[in-house]
Structures are given as structure tokens and as C-alpha cells.
Amino acid sequence: xxxxxTTAADFDAAVAAMPLLAAAELQDHLMTVTHDLERLQRLLxxxxxxxxxxxxxxxxxxxxxxxxxxxxxxxEGLKQIMQDVAGAITALQFQDMATQLIAHxxxxxxxxxxxxxxxxxxxxxxxxxxxxxIAPLRPNPVTxxxxxxxxxxxx
Numbered sequence: 001x002x003x004x005x006t007t008a009a010d011f012d013a014a015v016a017a018m019p020l021l022a023a024a025e026l027q028d029h030l031m032t033v034t035h036d037l038e039r040l041q042r043l044l045x046x047x048x049x050x051x052x053x054x055x056x057x058x059x060x061x062x063x064x065x066x067x068x069x070x071x072x073x074x075x076e077g078l079k080q081i082m083q084d085v086a087g088a089i090t091a092l093q094f095q096d097m098a099t100q101l102i103a104h105x106x107x108x109x110x111x112x113x114x115x116x117x118x119x120x121x122x123x124x125x126x127x128x129x130x131x132x133x134i135a136p137l138r139p140n141p142v143t144x145x146x147x148x149x150x151x152x153x154x155x
Contacts, residue, residue, distance in 0.1 A: 023120035030113035048095040111135040
């Protein structure tokens with residue numbers, strides 16, 4: 001397993017061997033990907049908020065109907081609806097994990113882009129030394145890699 005210093009040394013060596021134009025193009029691509037990921041994250045956040053509001057509203061309405069039911073076939077339908085709502089909430093948990101992964105990946109890409117700019121272009125006479133965004137300390141913000149039905153933990 002590579003340590004963080006070995007990875008940084010490998011990155012520095014690769015940058016030193018890279019032509020200036022190629023480094024500028026790579027840095028531009030990294031920034032473009034970072035902006036695309038940020039836009040995707042905003043879209044996921046908006047969709048997640050809308051879904052969450054609708055699911056909570058539906059859940060509350062079904063719970064109100066269930067509290068007044070008498071065990072009839074209609075109440076069985078309401079129980080099925082509650083299971084469907086629970087599945088939808090699990091999907092919202094997926095959205096939360098995806099958002100965390102996007103933010104983590106964006107931060108890593110920005111760190112690479114900043115390091116590339118700093119190491120390739122050096123300090124600017126007007127602006128001084130380049131600021132490098134800190135890389136995430138953890139290799140992965142989300143340890144779960146699948147979504148199963150079960151208990152629901154709302155975020």
C-alpha cells in the first residue's frame with residue numbers, strides 16, 4: 001500500500017517531467033471535471049430535498065389513515081404504501097452517500113489541479129505562491145457500498 005508521501009513524491013516526479021502545455025491542459029480538464037461534479041452535486045441535493053419533502057408528507061398521511069383503519073384490505077394497501085415509502089427513503093440515503101462521494105472526489109481533483117498549477121507554473125509575480133486546497137484525510141468518506149432494505153436511519 002502506498003503512503004501519502006510516496007504518492008505525493010510520485011505526483012511531483014510526474015509533474016516535473018510534464019511539458020508546460022500538457023500540464024496546463026490537464027489542469028484545465030481537472031477543473032472542468034470538478035465544476036461538473038459540483039453541478040451534479042447541486043442537482044442531487046435539489047432532487048433529494050424535493051423527494052424528502054414529498055415522502056415525509058406521504059408517510060404522515062398514510063400513518064394518519066393507518067391509525068384509523070380496522071384491518072380491512074384497504075389498510076393492507078396502506079401498509080404496502082408505507083413499505084414503498086420506506087424503500088424510497090432508502091433511496092434518499094443513497095443520494096446522501098452519492099453526494100458525500102462527489103464532494104470527496106471534487107476535493108481530491110481540486111487538490112491535484114492546485115498542486116499541478118503550483119508545481120508547473122510556480123509563483124505569480126502579482127498573486128504570489130499558489131494556494132493548494134488540502135486533500136481529504138480519509139481515503140473514502142462512505143464505507144457502505146450497497147443499499148439493503150431494513151431499518152431506516154434518516155439524515
